[in-house]
Amino acid sequence: MPELPDIELYRRQLDEHARGRTLQSVAIRDARVVQQSADELAKHLRGRRIEGGRRHGKNLFVLLNDGHALLMHFGMTGTLGYAGEDTPLEDDDAVVFDLDDGQRMTYRSRRKLGKVLWVAEPDDYLAAQHIGPDALELREREIVQRLGDGGGLKAALMDQGRLAGLGNVYTDEALFQAGLHPRRMLRSLDDEYRLALAKTIRQVLEVAIEHDGDRRRLPPDWLTPHRRKGAKCPRCGTPLETGQVGGRTTFWCPREQPSP
DNA sequence: AGGTATGTTAATTG
DNA sequence: GCAATTAACATACC
Numbered sequence: 001m002p003e004l005p006d007i008e009l010y011r012r013q014l015d016e017h018a019r020g021r022t023l024q025s026v027a028i029r030d031a032r033v034v035q036q037s038a039d040e041l042a043k044h045l046r047g048r049r050i051e052g053g054r055r056h057g058k059n060l061f062v063l064l065n066d067g068h069a070l071l072m073h074f075g076m077t078g079t080l081g082y083a084g085e086d087t088p089l090e091d092d093d094a095v096v097f098d099l100d101d102g103q104r105m106t107y108r109s110r111r112k113l114g115k116v117l118w119v120a121e122p123d124d125y126l127a128a129q130h131i132g133p134d135a136l137e138l139r140e141r142e143i144v145q146r147l148g149d150g151g152g153l154k155a156a157l158m159d160q161g162r163l164a165g166l167g168n169v170y171t172d173e174a175l176f177q178a179g180l181h182p183r184r185m186l187r188s189l190d191d192e193y194r195l196a197l198a199k200t201i202r203q204v205l206e207v208a209i210e211h212d213g214d215r216r217r218l219p220p221d222w223l224t225p226h227r228r229k230g231a232k233c234p235r236c237g238t239p240l241e242t243g244q245v246g247g248r249t250t251f252w253c254p255r256e257q258p259s260p
Numbered sequence: 261a262g263g264t265a266t267g268t269t270a271a272t273t274g
Numbered sequence: 275g276c277a278a279t280t281a282a283c284a285t286a287c288c
Binding site: 058113114158172 | 265
C-alpha cells in the first residue's frame with residue numbers, strides 16, 4: 001500500500017536493517033518486476049555495501065558504496081521486508097537479496113506492477129522519468145508553484161511530475177482536510193487557498209509518517225480510516241460521497257468539501 | 261460473474 | 275493545446 005509515507009517507512013527500515021551490509025547475492029524469482037537481466041543486476045550489486053536509503057516521492061533508492069544505486073518502485077502492492085534466511089519465502093517474493101549478516105531483504109509484490117532496477121545515478125533517473133520534486137522537500141510556496149494552474153485538483157495532486165509522493169488515498173486526505181472538493185479546478189483557487197492546501201499536504205504527509213503510514217492508526221478525525229462505502233464523515237457525520245474523479249475512486253464529504 | 265484495488269503509462273476521446 | 279477517459283499491466287478479494 002505504498003504512497004510517500006509508506007515508502008518513507010521502507011527507507012527507515014532499510015537504514016535500520018541493511019545499512020552497512022554487503023549484498024552477497026540476488027535471486028530474481030519473478031522477472032516481470034526487474035528491468036534488467038539477472039546477470040546485469042548481479043554484476044552491479046554483488047559485493048556492494050549498502051550505504052543507506054534515499055526516498056524521492058514513491059521511489060526508494062538503495063544507495064551503494066560505489067556511488068550507484070538500486071531503484072525500487074512498489075506499484076500498488078509492493079512491500080519490502082527483512083527476515084532470517086531460515087524463514088520460508090512467499091509466493092509473492094519477486095526479488096530476494098542475501099545480506100552478509102544472514103538476513104534476507106525481500107521485495108514482494110502481488111500484482112507485479114512495481115519495478116526494480118540498477119541505476120547509475122538517482123537524479124538522472126528521476127529527470128529521465130520526469131518525476132517532480134519530492135513533496136516534503138519543498139516549502140509551501142514552492143508547492144504552490146509546482147502545482148501550477150492547470151487541471152482538476154485531484155489529478156494535479158496525484159501528478160508525480162508536478163509533485164512526487166501523493167497517491168489516491170493521501171490526495172483524498174489532503175483535499176478533505178483542506179475542505180476542497182476533489183472536482184474543483186486548480187484555476188478556481190485563489191492564492192490563499194493554494195497556500196493553505198500546500199500546508200495541509202505537508203502536514204498530512206508528516207503526520208502519516210509519524211504514524212508509520214499505518215492507515216488504521218491515523219487520527220480518527222481523518223478521512224482515510226473511514227474510506228469505505230457507507231461510512232460517515234468523522235467530523236460532521238454526513239454520509240461520505242464516492243465517485244470517480246481523475247480516473248480514480250474518490251471519497252469526500254459533501255458538507256466539508258462543498259461542490260465546485 | 262463482475263467490479264474493484266494503494267500506481268504508471270500510452271492511447272483515445274472530447 | 276488541454277483535460278478527461280479508457281486500456282493495459284497482473285492478481286486477489288468482495
